[in-house]
Amino acid sequence: MVSGPEALRRLDRSMRDIRDEERSLTRSSADASAKIARLREVESEQFSALAKVRLDPQKRTEVTDYISRAEKEANEILQRHASKLDELSGLLADVDKDIEATRDKRDAAMADYEAAQKKLDQLSAEVFADLDKDAKYQVQKQAVDDAVATFNHADEKAGVAEKDREEKGAPYRNDPLFMYLFERGYNTNAYKASNITRMLDGWVARMVRYHDAKPNFVILNEIPMRLREHADHLQDEIDAERQKLDALEDAAFDAHGGKAARETADRSEEIIAAIDARLVELEDQRDELVHRQRKFSEGKNPAYREAVDLLASGLQREGLEDLYAAARQTSTREDDQIVRKIDAVRTEIVALETEINASKDRLKTLAVRRRELEDIEWEFKQKRYDRPSFDFDDDLVEDLLGEFLKGAISASNYWGQWQKAQKYRGPKRSRSKDQYSNPWGSKSYSSKKRRKSKDYGTFGSSSSEFSRPRSTPRGSKGKRDHGGFKTGGKF
DSSP states (O other), rough: EEEHHHHHHHHHHHHHHHHHHHHHHHHHHHHHHHHHHHHHHHHHHHHHHHHHHSSSSHHHHHHHHHHHHHHHHHHHHHHHHEEEEEEOOOHHHHHHHHHHHHHHHHHHHHHHHHHHHEEEEEEHHHHHHHHHHHHHHHHHHHHHHHHHHHHHHHHHHHHHHHHHHHHHHHHHHHHHHHHHHHHHTSSSSSSOOOOOHOOOOOHHHHHHHHHHHHHHHHHHHHHHHHHHHHHHHHHHHHHHHHHHHHOOOOOOHHHHTTTTHHHHHHHHHHHHHHHHHHHHHHHHHHHHHHHHHHHHHTTTTTTHHHHHHHHHHHHHTTHHHHHHHHTTTTTHHHHHHHHHHHHHHHHHEEEEEEHHHHHHHHHHHHHHHHHHHHHHHHHHTTTTTSSSSEOOOGGGGTHHHHHHHSSSSHHHHHHHHHHOOOOOSSOOOOOOOGGSOOOOTTTTHHHHHSOOOOOOOOOOOOOOOOOOSSSSSTTTSOOOTTEEEEEEEEO
């Protein structure tokens, strides 16, 4: 068995391994791209040598001068490219250091929490024995239960309405002409268009019967929005009632000598909440830097392409490819040596490009796995599985983790295994605040921010069950904008 804190550390180590491999492959791709650029220079030099052998003096001077200028200009561009790549690598290294230092701070805060919680667990039996006899506590506990029941009913109604919106709203959203008019705000004060456009839009509106369809579409979206707002308000009421219950429990633990431990536990939770919010920021910042660095290392940035194209265009412009083809048909010793060198250079370039493509594919896979692992870690903390009161089977952080990282099982499947395998070994009863789904994130990401979208339906798949906030769009599961038309829900 593996404890919750140790399980999280194992996931962190896997994340570190992914980041290490990303750095290694990115560096290799950058080196390969730089080598290709150098080989292009060698190729140009060999073509200059070929020109000296086979061209008349005047044409030879023109060709070699042009190639020399192209090489000089390309070198300046490549130096700027290398400098930018070094800058990105330095920024990425700094972020990685920040992530490791922040994780160390989290471990320290969790150690303080564990020690304090152990003391509170020892007191819990006698504390709740007294609270069970306290009429005021029982009334407040019932108030929380009633608020939760009311919210659940409202949440269910909102869910049904949202599902109805998805199903019945699909024909509207799938009609490009209707959505074109709707997004432009046709027939509203927001609609702006020239006279010709107004005439054409009017013709489209009549063709799709827009004036009849729009009210139905608006109502179809308005109902779930209002129901969701009502459920959100009821969730706020739950929070208020729970705070009252927390106050009664805190006073009871204090009366049994647990004040110092309680304050330490609460303070540690706040520290961990801030740390986890910071980790999300750093991970997203790193994700953006990795994306930019990968583009540079693969030679996708415009400056690098300009340099390589500059060297290649010089050969094409001066007709040297024809000269090369003619040289291959001769059997002179000097021609053969140059041709063999050019062939060797081009063969090596092809091999390097194949290596870059393989690294590119692997980096894409690693980026997906890293983001999915970030999602799983987030949910792990949301469920409080990182507490010492939870145990898990070794397979989850060994065999199954390996299968997930290889892509043999999906992130959703792997997370489902965690949920099924968790074993709680804490006290039978604990403070209500210790039972909330997300104490770590509650200070930085409020329940309102985690609620369902109030916009016009979903775009894409609705199968994702991950709730980690994302500041970068790649692979995220949040709201998307489709033109001027907002779409929401899970993605």
